[in-house]
Amino acid sequence: MDIEKVNSMDFGEFVDVFGNVIERCPLIAAAVWSQRPFSDLEDLEKHLFAFIDALPQSGQEGILRCHPDLAGRELQRGTLSAESQREQRGAGLTSLDADERLRLAEFNAQYRARFGFPFVLAARLSDRAAVQRELAARLDCPPAQELRTALGEVKKIGHLRLADLLGADQARA
Ligand SMILES: NC(=O)N[C@H]1NC(=O)NC1=O
Structure with missing residues (x-):
């Protein structure tokens, strides 16, 4: 395009x-x-x-609150946006075993309780092990720094989605 x-x-x-x-x-x-x-x-x-x-x-x-949890209820229910579904699948989050899913749900809940918004990470630049590691590490960050980090991830996701839109059209041209 x-x-x-x-x-x-x-x-x-x-x-x-x-x-x-x-x-x-x-x-x-x-x-x-x-x-x-x-x-x-x-x-x-x-x-x-x-x-x-x-x-x-x-x-x-x-904006952060508009993001679905990684490996959360929406993934289970199949109600994610097409983009989010693709990103979460790419990071291996659709094939977690029950223990991994539970652990991530607990961390997600702790994160949300601490910061008041969901944990956001560009899943396409990550994998299931790194998602858990990052989530655990970011739980300890000061709130102002964490807001900046999370918005940086929103921009990384947006950058990749824009590139997809353009790439897809170029391939068609
Ligand atoms: N919570 C969260 O990070 N969700 C987002 N991350 C991503 O790569 N796609 C999403 O929907």
Whole structure:
């Protein structure tokens, strides 16, 4: 997909295509649509991320709360977004045994109780062992630092999702 194509999208198409670059936060794509034209895809990414950075802490925490737990109930129920499903499967989180699933659920619950939002990690850059390690390590972080780390992970996920959207279209062209 080239940038002319992106810049020519009407609002509805733009939100359809980019609405889940940030998990379950189509408002972010909706907000940056009016900032067209973008000079290139990095520019689009910059606008998406600048929107996140400009939010008050409550809004940033809201973005984190839109993320499903890793290996959580939504994975069991099959109600994840297509992107999240693919990412969690890629990290091996669909094939945990019962003990591993329980351990992760306990850590996820501890994390949520401490910080007030779910543990977020770019699963595609990780694997099941690293997810558990990271979660245990980040539980000890000071809250302000942890908010920054988690938003950094949201951006990594968004970066990879954007690259997928573009790559898929280039392959078709
Ligand atoms: N909780 C969490 O990190 N979820 C996200 N991570 C990821 O790679 N995809 C997600 O949905």
